[in-house]
Amino acid sequence: MSVTAAKGFTAAGIAAGIKENGNPDLALVVNNGPRRAAAGVFTANRVKAAPVLWSEQVLKNGQVSAVVLNSGGANACTGPKGFQDTHATAEKAAEVLGVGAIEVAVCSTGLIGVLLPMDKLLPGVETAAAQLSEHGGEKAAIAIKTTDTVHKTSVVTKDGWTVGGMAKGAGMLAPGLATMLVVLTTDADLDSETLDKALRAATRVTFDRVDSDGCMSTNDTVLLLASGASGVTPGYEEFAEAVRTVCDDLGQQLIRDAEGASKDIKVEVVGAATEDDAVEVGRSIARNNLLKCAIHGEDPNWGRVLSAIGTTRAAFEPDRLNVAINGVWVCKNGGVGEDREKVDMRYREVHIVADLAAGDETATIWTNDLTADYVHENSAYSS
Amino acid sequence: MSVTAAKGFTAAGIAAGIKENGNPDLALVVNNGPRRAAAGVFTANRVKAAPVLWSEQVLKNGQVSAVVLNSGGANACTGPKGFQDTHATAEKAAEVLGVGAIEVAVCSTGLIGVLLPMDKLLPGVETAAAQLSEHGGEKAAIAIKTTDTVHKTSVVTKDGWTVGGMAKGAGMLAPGLATMLVVLTTDADLDSETLDKALRAATRVTFDRVDSDGCMSTNDTVLLLASGASGVTPGYEEFAEAVRTVCDDLGQQLIRDAEGASKDIKVEVVGAATEDDAVEVGRSIARNNLLKCAIHGEDPNWGRVLSAIGTTRAAFEPDRLNVAINGVWVCKNGGVGEDREKVDMRYREVHIVADLAAGDETATIWTNDLTADYVHENSAYSS
CATH class of the missing domain: 3.60.70.12 (L-amino peptidase D-ALA esterase/amidase)
Known part of the structure; x- marks a missing residue:
């Protein structure tokens, strides 16, 4: 309608x-x-x-x-x-x-x-x-x-x-x-x-x-x-x-319907000191090409999440960061958490939670994985 | 040695x-x-x-x-x-x-x-x-x-x-x-x-x-x-x-030697009001995934260059921007310039000049194209 x-x-x-x-x-x-x-x-x-x-x-x-x-x-x-x-x-x-x-x-x-x-x-x-x-x-x-x-x-x-x-x-x-x-x-x-x-x-x-x-x-x-x-x-x-x-x-x-995407990624930032911090961290994670490639490969590469968080100005201590991928807390206190083998990434939706352990504010950013199809669609668009 | x-x-x-x-x-x-x-x-x-x-x-x-x-x-x-x-x-x-x-x-x-x-x-x-x-x-x-x-x-x-x-x-x-x-x-x-x-x-x-x-x-x-x-x-x-x-x-x-790259892209920003402006614009262009895909496809897509410039805080007027790709000024005064068919992109090195027409400062940022091989290497790295 x-x-x-x-x-x-x-x-x-x-x-x-x-x-x-x-x-x-x-x-x-x-x-x-x-x-x-x-x-x-x-x-x-x-x-x-x-x-x-x-x-x-x-x-x-x-x-x-x-x-x-x-x-x-x-x-x-x-x-x-x-x-x-x-x-x-x-x-x-x-x-x-x-x-x-x-x-x-x-x-x-x-x-x-x-x-x-x-x-x-x-x-x-x-x-x-x-x-x-x-x-x-x-x-x-x-x-x-x-x-x-x-x-x-x-x-x-x-x-x-x-x-x-x-x-x-x-x-x-x-x-x-x-x-x-x-x-x-x-x-x-x-x-x-x-x-x-x-x-x-x-x-x-x-x-x-x-x-x-x-x-x-x-x-x-x-x-x-x-x-x-x-x-x-x-x-x-x-x-x-x-x-x-x-x-x-x-x-x-x-x-x-994003071009060439095979995964929809929900990046949920929690424990932020401010909503602006949560949005900044969420965007940084959502824009990290290496992480987007890893998600495409169904690889719960939490190191790339931490690396993306580390480029922001948000309030956090590196050794207090926690990351869950599809419900498994693969990173706890900035280091290795639960067994990454437990993460099931077969489905289209992937849920990343980044806990800054610095407050109570949250924000959710949606993004997609980075795929060869994305490259193909966008390298051929105008020519 | x-x-x-x-x-x-x-x-x-x-x-x-x-x-x-x-x-x-x-x-x-x-x-x-x-x-x-x-x-x-x-x-x-x-x-x-x-x-x-x-x-x-x-x-x-x-x-x-x-x-x-x-x-x-x-x-x-x-x-x-x-x-x-x-x-x-x-x-x-x-x-x-x-x-x-x-x-x-x-x-x-x-x-x-x-x-x-x-x-x-x-x-x-x-x-x-x-x-x-x-x-x-x-x-x-x-x-x-x-x-x-x-x-x-x-x-x-x-x-x-x-x-x-x-x-x-x-x-x-x-x-x-x-x-x-x-x-x-x-x-x-x-x-x-x-x-x-x-x-x-x-x-x-x-x-x-x-x-x-x-x-x-x-x-x-x-x-x-x-x-x-x-x-x-x-x-x-x-x-x-x-x-x-x-x-x-x-x-x-x-x-x-960048992972999966097929093009080395020299992004030269000229005519900037400050060196910081030149660097900010250069980085914005260098990080634009859509442009990097276009370059991979040997497509002199100058619209994506302007779109990337437009996201910065640098001093410029949209209708004074000029862009050259491999020596051809495909964008003049924010609009269509020389014939894009003249751009030869067969070689590995691609040279983009973005002229902000706002001063005399310059900066050069190097980047690569975005390729299916990049996606492949980085989706398979740890798993």
Whole structure:
């Protein structure tokens, strides 16, 4: 059901011809109101794609009537022409939908440094608009796929209101955000400030803690649109939890579909002096290529976990560190713990617990193993 | 000639039985004076192996008579017993050489979290001592190999004095330092303060800028020993340059032998506002897995270079960035530059220039591509 699970939204997904293989590559999501409140979170990368620069401006008004998303080209590092193309895309959608261009967000994903084929994209916007439907969420989710093997959607339905969403992303997952385009919709009746607060709270502990390969995209965008069509105004906590649940679910789907991965690794840091320490240590472990290779080889190589912890500024004493892999405390007090032969690593999910023994704070970062398939996919992507 | 190229040094390399395959695994380097001045630089990892903790103490006195090095076990994360083993190793060498244990540095490399077989190591020290020779440098260099495919040595001979050295290291190369054990020797007549200054100046721009996979070892050690046997006291600048030359040569050998690598990548950052900015940007580029995969695939994917630059705090404007790959400016002013088809990437060395257009400072970081062989070697290492 995706972005059309909530009342007040229509969507479409079509093949505009941006992708040379003819696969769907253009999605349109429209908020039919009565409200058109919105919030957005964007990549922390300082090299931002044209659609990010544009959509950041759009979101400043807290009002979004439509989102145009394309796969098949990121429109990043494309200079003034790239920005003009994004602007023209918003203008075209505004024209056919009868709204203001400044209420149209644009998201792009694909190769960096290539201009979009506007002669295909602009007619595509018209075609998509003609196919808008309350059942179009699934097609929209399919149209934003790049190297994704599956499309990703999630829905939480509460008492009279709904939060739903779609996501794309398979590589370049990293904090601040993972590479992804995400559109969330809700028919709850809320203003943009409330949406913004709930969205930031959710992404901070979900997408921001999904770190497949440490690389940060130029195009990451997460949007939350509210139509108010349910007529229900839920309490903040209940709403925030629903948004977090959908974000968490989509984040998990991203990790499970990460390029070439054979293991999903949950890195849980406990006993940290501060949450920042826990996140820093979790990221350091999650980004350690040697450890990611070891996990791929089903090798519970806790020495590489300690080595990764040792590169951080977090509070800890080396001789108090403990590490469990899949429930076996293979490292105790900085040295050899239980027999590593006891660790069963046959399954896709691997759970690493790093205990800093320095406090009570925790954080969980999700990552993947490093595989020959990852190398293959990413060495062949553009050529 | 390695560590015995300079006068006043003897060395040996033997198979003590630490490695189960019977390969050489124990090296001994002895400074026969008349001076025994020394300096050392150690890993910045806060989880330090027992031999690092010991040798840091030894170096505080600026005096080293001998170095015992073993491959086949890192003696890291081995608790109090591991430290006792390092101490016992120094004591044994001191006993057979007739020197003080506090003048014996110890270096270990291999798997983390495994105690060394002291019943083989201690007799090995005796055997090595009996084989000490002015021609033993080569054998010592061979005995410290782990996954190295070749042993690494370098010598610079100046007017009456010499700096020589040996290195091991193939994976886990990273700043602060690369994983490596390096012993440099000189017969120049210099005190430990001068050695320390020259060594730190050299490692800062050589080993510290070799970053194969961003992982920092628990065991990195670089030692510089001076015998004074030449009777010559060179000027500081001349000496520092010789040390830097040997370090640079050994660092290049490490990169060329990095695990599973098929490309050596020189990341040259120019136009930076500060040297720190240049180093930060260089490291960010060098550690970008997606770029390293692209280079493996001979794909001049400059978008991934910009994406990596964008994650740093360095001073730059996105629309002023320029990137050259193997001499072709594929990115100009943050957008598409010369035709990427012109880039010839058939050769092992790849040269990336990132121009921040923000100043005059520069830095060069060396790294490798990311390959399926890297994944294979590092997923199978301990199991």
